[in-house]
Amino acid sequence: MVNTFRPSDLAQALRIIADTKPTVLAGGTDLMVRHKTWSGVVPHFDRPVVLIGHLPELQGIEIRDERLFIGSAVTLAAILEHPLVPEHIKSPIAQMASPPIRNLATLGGNICNASPAGDSLPMLYALDACLHLESVRGRQTVSISEFISAPGRTCLEPDQLLTAIEIPLIKCRTHYYRKVGQRQANSISKVSFYAAADYDKQRIHWVRIALGAVAPTVVRSPAAEGLLAGLDASGLKAVIPAVINIYQGLLSPVDDVRSTQQYRREVSLRLLENYLTRELMK
Ligand SMILES: Cc1cc2nc3c(=O)[nH]c(=O)nc-3n(C[C@H](O)[C@H](O)[C@H](O)COP(=O)(O)OP(=O)(O)OC[C@H]3O[C@@H](n4cnc5c(N)ncnc54)[C@H](O)[C@@H]3O)c2cc1C
Incomplete structure (x- = not known):
């Protein structure tokens, strides 16, 4: 059986993550494929799971100072539908997976999965995206190239969450x-x-x-x-x-x-x- 937490807000989620060092699950479209345990094939898994896909603090899309901020748990489908998101950001996301997967999959999950084949990543590198990380210890901002160090590896500490993706809005012909x-x-x-x-x-x-x-x-x-x-x-x-x-x-x-x-x-x-x-x- 998997011990699962469903925090009601970000502060509670960060406290649970600091205390239990769980596996973070946003949309689950990478994790459920990777962990056959959860789809019932092997009936045991050794770490708790914290669900973050529903957290209100991770849902927003807004523009501030000519920079687009996307909450880490915003789904790919919501990004594609949002009027503030320009076409040069939507275009790679529109070719990811299929509509049912895009309804669950999040941009934060694609980044934290750190696959060399992650389809949002070339666009985020090209546009100099920054990532906002948070834990009970405080907040940190890193560039996407600092964040991903190798296939499947990031600089995220075990108590940190990716909370938002910041993309400068440049005049792109x-x-x-x-x-x-x-x-x-x-x-x-x-x-x-x-x-x-x-x-x-x-x-x-x-x-x-x-x-x-x-x-x-x-x-x-x-x-x-x-x-x-x-x-x-x-x-x-x-x-x-x-x-x-x-x-x-x-x-x-x-x-x-x-x-x-x-x-x-x-x-x-x-x-x-x-x-x-x-x-x-x-
Ligand atoms: C059928 C199918 C087709 C797919 N097609 C594509 C495709 O075309 N292109 C592509 O790039 N990908 C594809 N994927 C992979 C996947 O859908 C994406 O990578 C998706 O964006 C992952 O998001 P998620 O919310 O489901 O991540 P999850 O599975 O929830 O998490 C992925 C990883 O990120 C971590 N994580 C998630 N959110 C956070 C956070 N906020 N802070 C810290 N850690 C976090 C998790 O712990 C986990 O390690 C496909 C998957 C499936 C099943």
Whole structure:
């Protein structure tokens, strides 16, 4: 039997987490798959569970000082329906899982699961998202790249909860997201590619590019982005081989049940080349 807590507010949840160091369950769509114990296959589990998906303090979506704040337990479906959330943030979320899963799955859960294939992660890295963590000891803010250290690993202390995701709202002229999976719905990414950019007819103001599932954590290169900023169309054409070369050096994909290293390497670089030659400044 699993000992389960359902706190009525965040303060009570943080106290329970500090006292019992339980497993935190938001939507449960990653945890229920990982822990066959809970779906009845093995009738024992050794840690208590605290449910947080219903906590009112983790539900809000609001804009403050040109930054979007999303409560960690807001579901993917609620994010997609919310009028304050811009399309460049919704676009990768719209391709995650299927409507029934998106009704349960939370953005906080996708981040804390820290899978290299997590589909919200390239977008959050590219947009410089910050994460708000809280425990009975106090509050802390960290960048998404500081938060995720390796596949399945984060800097979250056992008594901490992720409470909110903060995303700066930048003026983004175009965004581009491609997910390569086995099929359209309910498939985990073999490779994912996110880019956002601002440019006019003359030149590129800035570009952010992030690749998922091709290294232990999301790959982003400020050096490559710096090469692209300020270029006109002919300058862009000239620099494409150098940009591809930088990303090539950063890839370290693995072979696993979903794909091979070689496929991940080739497809991600092709997505990058396609973006730079056909999508950026089109
Ligand atoms: C059929 C199916 C299809 C899927 N398709 C996709 C897909 O296309 N793309 C994709 O990226 N994922 C996919 N997933 C995985 C999953 O749905 C997502 O990662 C989802 O966002 C997880 O959210 P959750 O609330 O269900 O997390 P949970 O399962 O509740 O938790 C996941 C992990 O995060 C921790 N956690 C959750 N919230 C917090 C918090 N606030 N503070 C601290 N720790 C926390 C939990 O302890 C656990 O370790 C799929 C899953 C299924 C079952």
